[in-house]
Amino acid sequence: MLHTEYAHLNKKENEAYLKSLNTRHNEGVFPQLKAIHEEVFSKTDCLSCANCCRTLPALLNASDIKRIAKHIGINTKQFIRSFVLEDINGEMMLNGVPCKFLNDDNSCSIYEIRPDACRRYPHTDEKEYIRRATLNLANTLTCPAAYEILEKLKRHFLPMIYEFNGYIPVIDESSYVHPQATVTGNVIIGRNVYIGPSAALRGDWGQIIIEDGCNVQENCTLHMFPGKTVILYRDAHIGHGAIIHGASIGRNSMIGMNSVIMDEAVVGDECIVGALTFIKAGQSFPSRSLVVGNPARIIKEVSDEMLDWKTEGTTLYQQLPSDCMHSLRPCEPLRSIPPDRPTQQEVYKYFGKKQ
Ligand code: SF4
Numbered sequence: 046m047l048h049t050e051y052a053h054l055n056k057k058e059n060e061a062y063l064k065s066l067n068t069r070h071n072e073g074v075f076p077q078l079k080a081i082h083e084e085v086f087s088k089t090d091c092l093s094c095a096n097c098c099r100t101l102p103a104l105l106n107a108s109d110i111k112r113i114a115k116h117i118g119i120n121t122k123q124f125i126r127s128f129v130l131e132d133i134n135g136e137m138m139l140n141g142v143p144c145k146f147l148n149d150d151n152s153c154s155i156y157e158i159r160p161d162a163c164r165r166y167p168h169t170d171e172k173e174y175i176r177r178a179t180l181n182l183a184n185t186l187t188c189p190a191a192y193e194i195l196e197k198l199k200r201h202f203l204p205m206i207y208e209f210n211g212y213i214p215v216i217d218e219s220s221y222v223h224p225q226a227t228v229t230g231n232v233i234i235g236r237n238v239y240i241g242p243s244a245a246l247r248g249d250w251g252q253i254i255i256e257d258g259c260n261v262q263e264n265c266t267l268h269m270f271p272g273k274t275v276i277l278y279r280d281a282h283i284g285h286g287a288i289i290h291g292a293s294i295g296r297n298s299m300i301g302m303n304s305v306i307m308d309e310a311v312v313g314d315e316c317i318v319g320a321l322t323f324i325k326a327g328q329s330f331p332s333r334s335l336v337v338g339n340p341a342r343i344i345k346e347v348s349d350e351m352l353d354w355k356t357e358g359t360t361l362y363q364q365l366p367s368d369c370m371h372s373l374r375p376c377e378p379l380r381s382i383p384p385d386r387p388t389q390q391e392v393y394k395y396f397g398k399k400q
């Protein structure tokens with residue numbers, strides 16, 4: 046298949062992707078884009094392609110016109126008469142495609158002084174890229190390099206957020222959803238929420254509400270029977286690998302790693318559920334319960350000290366969305382340990398050690 050066929054086939058997906066780039070969470074995109082641009086163009090032979098020069102009239106600015114007219118030995122008025130077309134918006138471009146300056150061997154006869162727009166095409170190494178979804182999409186249909194750059198970029202920054210049956214997830218701008226988490230359908234995410242890699246939030250059959258300050262850590266699954274709702278009330282803390290199926294988790298409660306909370310179970314406010322706990326369908330626990338085991342049972346009340354510890358841990362997670370937005374980015378690994386690599390601080394200990 047030709048690149049143009051792939052580009053048309055992926056047009057809808059690419060359009061959605063390009064539009065999604067223009068969000069707050071794009072700090073890492075530009076360095077990656079630039080690196081991909083350089084890699085792709087180091088292997089691209091424009092002389093065997095020339096699609097842009099054959100099919101797109103190059104835009105001109107006033108200094109292009111002056112420069113090229115001078116180069117070919119005519120004045121600007123003559124140049125405009127012979128080479129320039131003005132569209133209804135007043136934009137000027139070289140008239141005729143293929144371009145009159147394109148040689149038979151695909152070289153450009155005015156290469157050194159070509160229009161600025163030609164020099165910059167397909168604009169894949171420009172900071173403005175993330176704001177130009179329409180132009181970028183159009184370029185993928187013409188330029189095989191622009192298409193390849195976009196496909197490679199998608200592998201690094203593909204937010205897995207999906208509309209389902211007309212439901213589009215709603216995610217507050219202050220929250221961070223890792224690009225490798227999947228958020229589908231009727232999902233509402235409040236402020237300062239952290240969603241870790243490989244978490245799956247499937248709001249396809251019912252609703253998922255995640256209130257402000259919650260975290261849903263790596264490999265968690267949130268799902269439900271048709272028509273049911275999963276609710277995580279404010280500051281709920283869902284540990285690595287936990288499954289919440291059609292249940293509700295109370296305000297400032299913590300669900301330990303790899304626990305399973307079944308349908309219509311209710312975990313009250315300020316509860317702590319130990320790692321690997323199984324809460325069966327319909328079970329409910331009052332506020333301040335410390336719950337462990339399979340089947341789950343209350344072993345004592347959550348003390349003020351335990352709750353302070355839990356709250357402190359959740360506060361760390363509430364800082365994580367902002368940290369991720371500002372410092373998390375794909376990178377090439379180092380091949381050796383730098384001598385000045387700093388040691389990380391032990392700012393938070395597990396509960397037993399805290400005593
Ligand atoms: S001026 Fe040169 S680079 Fe620009 S479209 Fe014409 S041939 Fe191509």
Ligand code: SF4
Binds near residue numbers: 090092094095096187
């Ligand atoms: S369309 Fe893209 S790959 Fe082809 S000549 Fe133009 S810039 Fe090069």
